[in-house]
Amino acid sequence: MELKGFFERYPKVALAFSGGVDSAYLLYAAKKYGADVKAFFVKSQFQPEFELRDAEELAHSLNADMEIIYCDVLADAVVADNPENRCYYCKHRIFDMLRKAAGAAGYTCIIDGTNASDLVADRPGMKALAEMEVLSPLRLCGLTKEEIRSRSKEAGLFTWNKPSYACLATRVPAGEKITREKLQRVEASEKELTALGFSDFRIRLFSGAARIQLREDQMEKAVELCGAVCQRLKPYFEIVLLDLEGR
Structure with a gap:
């Protein structure tokens, strides 16, 4: 059809x-x-x-x-x-x-x-x-x-x-309670990374920390902008991690 x-x-x-x-x-x-x-x-x-x-x-x-x-x-x-x-x-x-x-x-x-x-x-x-x-x-x-x-x-x-985008709930590990505050922190953090020029990424919660998942071709940029990334995300997450396996 x-x-x-x-x-x-x-x-x-x-x-x-x-x-x-x-x-x-x-x-x-x-x-x-x-x-x-x-x-x-x-x-x-x-x-x-x-x-x-x-x-x-x-x-x-x-x-x-x-x-x-x-x-x-x-x-x-x-x-x-x-x-x-x-x-x-x-x-x-x-x-x-x-x-x-x-x-x-x-x-x-x-x-x-x-x-x-x-x-x-x-x-x-x-x-x-x-x-x-x-x-x-x-x-x-x-x-x-x-x-x-x-x-x-x-x-x-x-x-x-436009990159595919999964809903914000997918950033919270299954079994962990979803709250408005958690979703707001993730959304704000992803907005900050977008402002730095990153695209098609995810920020997932990991034991209270932010775990950033990037495409492989953006890993080097993340290392170069490490200070700026941490500065932008610190208001929302005390610990910021980069997932080396990427997306």
């Missing part, structure tokens, strides 16, 4: 919109093929502010309707306790809110940006989406991440080369 065929079959859809590469291209395609599409961005403690800004910019550039839903995911004790299958409960909470908002706006078909490159086996979040009957057009049409980036570049979308 081609995306054009998908939107002919499902001409009215609500898109779970993150502002990332996949959902951005999906929003573009839905508009291109004449679908009645409304984007819903669910803003929780797990999404950094820059993702919301990117989503708003992309929706504006496509003249697409976008609604922001605010969700307190940490109000769910199971999610906050951070078990191995945390994503299952988080997805259920988020998509339940999205489905209600979409329904109130007259949309019953929910789609997301899962693509053909995403590994879905044994992923709790994917199980939740399947249970909630969320459709994934990019996956159904066999579009890989590489193909989506290529098509996005051709379409002139600024997201075409």
Whole structure:
């Protein structure tokens, strides 16, 4: 199936919109093929502010309707306790809110940006989406991440080369309680590293310390800027570590 065929079959859809590469291209395609599409961005403690800004910019550039839903995911004790299958409960909470908002706006078909490159086996979040009957057009049409980036570049979308980004909850080791304060420290620290010119990295909690995971090609830069990195992150973490295995 081609995306054009998908939107002919499902001409009215609500898109779970993150502002990332996949959902951005999906929003573009839905508009291109004449679908009645409304984007819903669910803003929780797990999404950094820059993702919301990117989503708003992309929706504006496509003249697409976008609604922001605010969700307190940490109000769910199971999610906050951070078990191995945390994503299952988080997805259920988020998509339940999205489905209600979409329904109130007259949309019953929910789609997301899962693509053909995403590994879905044994992923709790994917199980939740399947249970909630969320459709994934990019996956159904066999579009890989590489193909989506290529098509996005051709379409002139600024997201075409945007690094993949996992939610802030993934920075906290499974089994360790997630708090707003921990997430805020991680988000602020990652913003500081971005300001120093680093990209496509993660800062993960490690026994109270910040463990920086960089791509191999940025390791040398991290050593050169060691003093600046520590200075920038010290307000948030007493101990700053560099993971030599990288990402």
